[in-house]
Amino acid sequence: xxAPARAFVALVHHPxxxxxxxxxxxxxxxLDIHDIARVSRTYGVGGYYICTPVQAQRDHVGNVVGHWxxxxxxxxxxxxxxxxxxxxxxxxxxAVDDVRRACGGRPFVVATGAAxxxxxxxxxxxxxxxxxxxxxxxxFGTGWGLAEEVFGAADAVLDPIDAGSGYNHLPVRxxxxxxxxxxxxx
Amino acid sequence: xxAPARAFVALVHHPxxxxxxxxxxxxxxxLDIHDIARVSRTYGVGGYYICTPVQAQRDHVGNVVGHWxxxxxxxxxxxxxxxxxxxxxxxxxxAVDDVRRACGGRPFVVATGAAxxxxxxxxxxxxxxxxxxxxxxxxFGTGWGLAEEVFGAADAVLDPIDAGSGYNHLPVRxxxxxxxxxxxxx
Numbered sequence: 320x321x322a323p324a325r326a327f328v329a330l331v332h333h334p335x336x337x338x339x340x341x342x343x344x345x346x347x348x349x350l351d352i353h354d355i356a357r358v359s360r361t362y363g364v365g366g367y368y369i370c371t372p373v374q375a376q377r378d379h380v381g382n383v384v385g386h387w388x389x390x391x392x393x394x395x396x397x398x399x400x401x402x403x404x405x406x407x408x409x410x411x412x413x414a415v416d417d418v419r420r421a422c423g424g425r426p427f428v429v430a431t432g433a434a435x436x437x438x439x440x441x442x443x444x445x446x447x448x449x450x451x452x453x454x455x456x457x458x459f460g461t462g463w464g465l466a467e468e469v470f471g472a473a474d475a476v477l478d479p480i481d482a483g484s485g486y487n488h489l490p491v492r493x494x495x496x497x498x499x500x501x502x503x504x505x
Numbered sequence: 506x507x508a509p510a511r512a513f514v515a516l517v518h519h520p521x522x523x524x525x526x527x528x529x530x531x532x533x534x535x536l537d538i539h540d541i542a543r544v545s546r547t548y549g550v551g552g553y554y555i556c557t558p559v560q561a562q563r564d565h566v567g568n569v570v571g572h573w574x575x576x577x578x579x580x581x582x583x584x585x586x587x588x589x590x591x592x593x594x595x596x597x598x599x600a601v602d603d604v605r606r607a608c609g610g611r612p613f614v615v616a617t618g619a620a621x622x623x624x625x626x627x628x629x630x631x632x633x634x635x636x637x638x639x640x641x642x643x644x645f646g647t648g649w650g651l652a653e654e655v656f657g658a659a660d661a662v663l664d665p666i667d668a669g670s671g672y673n674h675l676p677v678r679x680x681x682x683x684x685x686x687x688x689x690x691x
Contacts, residue, residue: 323668350536354676354679357672357676357679360672360674361666361674397672398674482690483509484546484549486546486547486583486587487547488543488546488587489543489544489682490539490540492678492679493540493547493678493679496679496686497682501686504668505668
């Protein structure tokens with residue numbers, strides 16, 4: 320297994336699909352800021368990248384994190400500890416570059432999505448390949464999912480979560496929790 | 506493994522602790538209604554009980570579900586399919602009774618929490634015991650977690666999620682996703 324500190328999460332807001340199949344830039348959700356930070360902290364990941372080309376949205380994320388950091392309350396300290404994992408970048412490529420700098424080598428970049436795709440890898444295989452790489456970067460799409468070009472640029476695609484029910488309409492924050500359990504749990 | 510259709514989720518709003526350790530009735534969160542319904546549907550569970558002794562809160566849940574059922578849009582159909590799993594009851598015991606009636610025998614009742622407790626069981630052991638029971642009911646606390654009496658009345662306590670990081674401050678909706686992955690994934 321890769322050391323969790325060398326695993327990173329990227330939440331992509333562009334390019335993603337909207338419900339009609341158009342490529343859009345989705346808005347950052349406060350909920351995804353908090354929930355995914357807490358899940359990332361639980362699994363000990365090295366960082367959580369929020370990727371959006373909209374500067375005002377990156378500023379908003381910084382304000383949310385700053386708000387909690389300045390709250391100075393014991394009751395919020397564990398929340399701050401999770402939010403400290405957040406880095407804002409414009410595009411996924413910026414996250415890849417940042418991980419490369421931090422870990423001394425290109426991360427193994429894995430795209431995720433709800434649809435089954437030819438050549439996708441089981442979690443056990445992603446774990447094996449990640450263990451051989453300098454780092455692992457797992458990418459999640461907001462809106463109606465990552466655009467085709469993100470899958471094309473990734474090193475691998477993870478099998479969809481599909482728990483056998485045929486239902487694959489999960490909130491992205493739940494998908495992150497399940498995928499980190501599959502890729503990082505001891 | 507137990508058939509997922511014989512597994513049930515209970516989200517308990519009373520008795521739970523608040524941040525000061527007092528026993529309270531927490532408010533139902535819209536987010537927990539939706540996210541936990543979608544995760545439950547993904548794993549194919551038989552039902553999702555929202556337990557609160559406050560009738561107005563149970564009515565609120567019914568209104569939310571009814572709102573989406575009447576929306577009559579293709580885009581919301583998968584959401585409705587998840588919300589259809591929701592049953593509102595007053596107390597956890599009512600959920601236990603309802604599962605007993607539906608499955609023809611008392612469910613194996615498992616309590617969950619963030620703190621490590623003596624005698625708690627690993628997921629693999631809960632899977633084994635659940636497979637021998639008529640049904641499985643997994644109970645999650647809102648607020649600052651299930652009151653002691655809920656642990657006392659349960660048949661077993663699941664090991665905390667603790668992914669090795671020492672951090673255990675997860676949103677309950679993320680905990681449900683991870684626990685269902687551990688107990689029900691094939």
